[in-house]
Amino acid sequence: MTVGIVGAGQLGRMLALAGYPLGLDFLFLDPAKDAPGGRVAPVLHGLFTDRELLAQLARRSEVLTFDWENVSVEALRALAGSAIKSPVGRGKRRTQDERRTRSARICPPIPALATAQDRVSEKRLFERLKIPTTRWRAVASRSQLERAIREIGLPGVIKTRRLGYDGKGQAVVRTPEDAERAWQEFGSVGLIYEEWIPFDCEVSIIGARSRRGEVAIYPLNGNVHAQGILRLTRAPFGPPRWQRLAARYLERVLAHFHYTGILTIEFFVRGGRLIANEMAPRVHNSGHWTIEGAVTSQFENHLRAILDLPLGSTRPVGYSAMLNLIGSMPPPAAILAHEGVHLHHYDKEPRPGRKVGHCTIVEPTHLRRDRRARQLLRELAPGIRIP
Numbered sequence: 022m023t024v025g026i027v028g029a030g031q032l033g034r035m036l037a038l039a040g041y042p043l044g045l046d047f048l049f050l051d052p053a054k055d056a057p058g059g060r061v062a063p064v065l066h067g068l069f070t071d072r073e074l075l076a077q078l079a080r081r082s083e084v085l086t087f088d089w090e091n092v093s094v095e096a097l098r099a100l101a102g103s104a105i106k107s108p109v110g111r112g113k114r115r116t117q118d119e120r121r122t123r124s125a126r127i128c129p130p131i132p133a134l135a136t137a138q139d140r141v142s143e144k145r146l147f148e149r150l151k152i153p154t155t156r157w158r159a160v161a162s163r164s165q166l167e168r169a170i171r172e173i174g175l176p177g178v179i180k181t182r183r184l185g186y187d188g189k190g191q192a193v194v195r196t197p198e199d200a201e202r203a204w205q206e207f208g209s210v211g212l213i214y215e216e217w218i219p220f221d222c223e224v225s226i227i228g229a230r231s232r233r234g235e236v237a238i239y240p241l242n243g244n245v246h247a248q249g250i251l252r253l254t255r256a257p258f259g260p261p262r263w264q265r266l267a268a269r270y271l272e273r274v275l276a277h278f279h280y281t282g283i284l285t286i287e288f289f290v291r292g293g294r295l296i297a298n299e300m301a302p303r304v305h306n307s308g309h310w311t312i313e314g315a316v317t318s319q320f321e322n323h324l325r326a327i328l329d330l331p332l333g334s335t336r337p338v339g340y341s342a343m344l345n346l347i348g349s350m351p352p353p354a355a356i357l358a359h360e361g362v363h364l365h366h367y368d369k370e371p372r373p374g375r376k377v378g379h380c381t382i383v384e385p386t387h388l389r390r391d392r393r394a395r396q397l398l399r400e401l402a403p404g405i406r407i408p
């Protein structure tokens with residue numbers, strides 16, 4: 022059975038690696054000739070907007086899923102539509118032709134992808150589902166920006182509504198001059214202005230929902246970012262009350278979309294309140310620790326969920342810390358010299374700010390985990406501190 026994956030980045034590659042023991046095959050679509058997934062499965066090379074290639078991927082797969090959510094929703098709707106137009110009547114055998122035109126199921130559901138592509142739709146969804154979020158305004162003109170700043174106040178953050186990741190497409194606004202600079206830089210596309218949250222910490226929750234509605238939720242991740250890029254995740258993290266709150270919010274979104282697959286929500290924590298920041302309709306960087314640190318990894322559970330298999334246990338097997346390797350890969354021997362460190366090398370060209378790998382430790386206590394995480398940070402990410 023073949024799973025088609027749109028995007029052959031490290032997330033796609035880890036999905037494939039998790040699927041081989043289950044007897045699955047994979048096919049990617051990606052514009053990059055040297056995409057990390059290409060080392061482990063075949064790739065259709067072309068743009069994510071290429072309808073013909075998307076259709077080909079869908080024809081050759083049982084189910085279509087994503088390691089990159091910014092795929093044209095229109096193109097996906099057209100694909101889903103063509104799948105409906107060629108139904109196979111009950112009792113009829115599929116002809117050769119019908120088999121050729123059938124199209125894969127798309128998971129997660131297209132409305133969830135569409136919502137996660139646009140920060141404004143995301144905020145509206147959180148509000149509709151009574152999930153606390155930052156105060157925000159959509160901004161499409163300079164006067165709307167001025168008004169948003171008047172109503173929400175300073176400091177705040179300007180973000181592009183679409184296509185932002187790893188802190189790209191956003192700027193902190195502390196003064197009217199900052200606002201002017203951000204407008205010059207980003208004003209040509211739709212924006213959102215939101216309040217700056219002086220958070221105590223950041224957390225994320227990851228969970229899976231299967232086609233039949235079974236739900237499995239991982240322990241909470243405590244995340245440390247620098248320049249908008251995730252640097253360190255620790256899990257399990259935080260008191261049981263945060264876990265309960267985050268899980269409740271996640272379940273609301275899963276149920277709302279009749280979701281299939283892994284979904285992630287990121288939160289700011291301030292004074293014991295969880296404030297939703299954004300969601301990702303896919304496996305998430307803050308869940309990489311689950312490969313070694315949980316009974317079933319987020320990657321395997323995503324595959325189980327979209328293939329309607331029973332979900333695996335999300336129980337942690339210890340206290341994990343995951344460190345992103347950013348920019349360039351340190352010598353692997355130096356990392357592996359640390360006892361018990363698991364290294365994931367994405368085979369990517371070095372570039373400032375680029376995630377080129379990660380490493381994970383799993384320890385029997387949270388104190389030991391934090392001590393070892395500090396030691397690894399000193400060596401591999403000097404300047405990043407555990408708060």
Ligand SMILES: Nc1ncnc2c1ncn2[C@@H]1O[C@H](COP(=O)(O)OP(=O)(O)O)[C@@H](O)[C@H]1O
Nearest residue numbers: 178185186187188189215216217218246249299
């Ligand atoms: N309103 C905010 N208040 C405080 N910090 C923020 C705010 N928005 C973003 N950040 C910081 O920037 C990081 C990246 O922003 P995010 O909205 O998650 O975008 P991305 O899609 O790049 O992950 C966050 O994890 C947080 O550390």
Ligand SMILES: [Mg+2]
Nearest residue numbers: 187287298299
């Ligand atoms: Mg984020």
